[in-house]
Amino acid sequence: MLKSIRLLALVLPIAGATSVLAAGSEADFKAAYAAAEAANKEAAALRNQWTTTAAAMAAAKKAADTGDFDEAIASSKEAEALAKASIFQATSEKEAWKALEIR
Amino acid sequence: MASTIRVRAIASGETTEVQALIQHPMDSGFVKDAKGEIIPPHFIQELTFEYDGKSVFVADWGPAVSKDPYVKFSFKGGKKGDDLKISWVDNKGGTDTTTAKIQ
């Protein structure tokens, strides 16, 4: 019984350590995903979201569910970039649209 | 339920021109629905036109005929007020018939 407890005591920290490592990238994923979500909400406020942002966020979530946090972080970052681009588009078009107007 | 067959038969001189439009999905069996499942083949196989008891036109159709199929032909004879009987059978045994007056 004693041996098993000692063994268990040994295994636990290692498991703890590795999960910390994995958890680390999970935390990174959560942060990256939250950033993407925030940017996409701002795009929504400007009534100018892109379908590809939503697709990248879905891919990120799917990858995260399977535990592939590297892929999940990459997709979250991509989603954030797309959301930021859609925000830039909305703000720059506030004036730029007049260039094309038929006069 | 209104008939699925719309017919326009116009007698001019000694020929009658017949146009028909039929409400039918004409599914080819190659199309997938939103959930990705194949929509099974469902198409009209035979369409017959009868005037004065004898067949004046028979169409054998495959799945390559468009949805809501249309056909136009003309035959000698037929005068205003006569009856033209139209009926179809599809690959699932579905049928519909109607009788139209020649204008």
Add this chain to the structure above:
Amino acid sequence: MTTTHNDFPATRRLILQGAASVALVGLGGIAFGLAPAFAAANDKYPEEAFKQKSDADAIKSLYGKTAEPSDKVKLDAPEIAENGAVVPISVSSTLADVTSISILVADNPNALAASYKIPPGTMPNVANRIKMAKTTNVVAVVEAGGKLYSTTKEVKVTVGGCGG
């Protein structure tokens, strides 16, 4: 453009599914043939001809002979179909005692699209709307006096009409 990478696997998956589904349907087709009940219901329906892949096989299965090109068969079809799902095609002929007109689309999954029986007293012309999978030859065949005549025209299709 970073985004293209995540489109690519999606389209590849679609193509694979597409291939699988066509194979599946092929199987379905064979089983379909085994159900004599349907065939018996309208024995005049040329079951076999509609299942042939190529236009040549379909013509042979339908008429049992080959067609010779003739300028007496007129095929009216668009240069570029506005949509492969609805291609207006009309066939007419100046030949005497026409008994049948058929329309085939060479590269469709099954070439034979429609076949019309023209009883005596019915004019040798027909118009209809058919589906075309892609740019290919439309073949119009007219049976007159026991012989087969045909004409062919290429129709460009930009959006496939068979879907899937």
Add this chain to the structure above:
Amino acid sequence: MSGEVNVRSAIHFASAALALAVLAFGAIQPAVAADTPDPAADAKAFRNYFTQKFPKLKLEDFVNGPYSMNEDMHRQWEEKEQFPPYDFSLDMGKEMFSKPFKNGKSYADCFPNKGIGIRQNYPYFDEKEGKVITLELALNRCREANGEPPFSYVKDEMAALTAYMAFTSRGKPFDIKIPGDPRALEAYQNGKRYFYTRRGQLNFSCATCHVQSPGERIRAEVLAPALGILNAMPIYRSEWGGMGTISRRFTTCNSQIRGVPLNPQDDEYRDLEYYLSYVSNGLPISGPGARP
């Protein structure tokens, strides 16, 4: 040696000129845009742009969209019009229009002239509500006012009803009015801004396709000119294998350029329809229509 100096000075000169031009262009821009919107002038300019771009086209032919853009398409359209695929939807709409609601009333009681021959006046600006009212919205409001559930704006029932109402107005010119109310002018301007604003990852605006390149192909489709683009609504599209309302057309256009569509009949779409209909004033209603 002197050759080299010339080259360097040429470059300097060119870049200075360029900077000047950009500045000048920038300077002119805000001066023009600051004026208050003048819908009448816009409509005239809008019509002139297209009649000059397609001098051979009769004014009323613009309502046929892509079919007025090339002969081969026109012939295919004429063939379809002999027995058009929207026939079923039209009959269904006519039947629905006359069938009373559970409370005995019917659509005829909600609309001026019993709903017959009035499509050309929609959308109109409702000064009580201070907003644009489109035909599709008015139909659903009529249903709700009579205790019936509203229809989806993109599905067949709404298409059937609007098909019938459009059919009863065939040939009547669009007659959209902008009352003196400043909110109406603002709604018109919102619609115009939406029409010219680039959106979606493909960074297209409605104008990129329907003003800059009507008659040309984008992938498989020939682009319709913006003038008279709503006159044939609702349309049976071979692409959809079914009917489509204006709401369906706006939302699908958004997603095709990878922009997330708003909800049907959101203010932006109602204002957009207001602008597009106004600048097509005078062109005949030809709905319901068939399209590729």
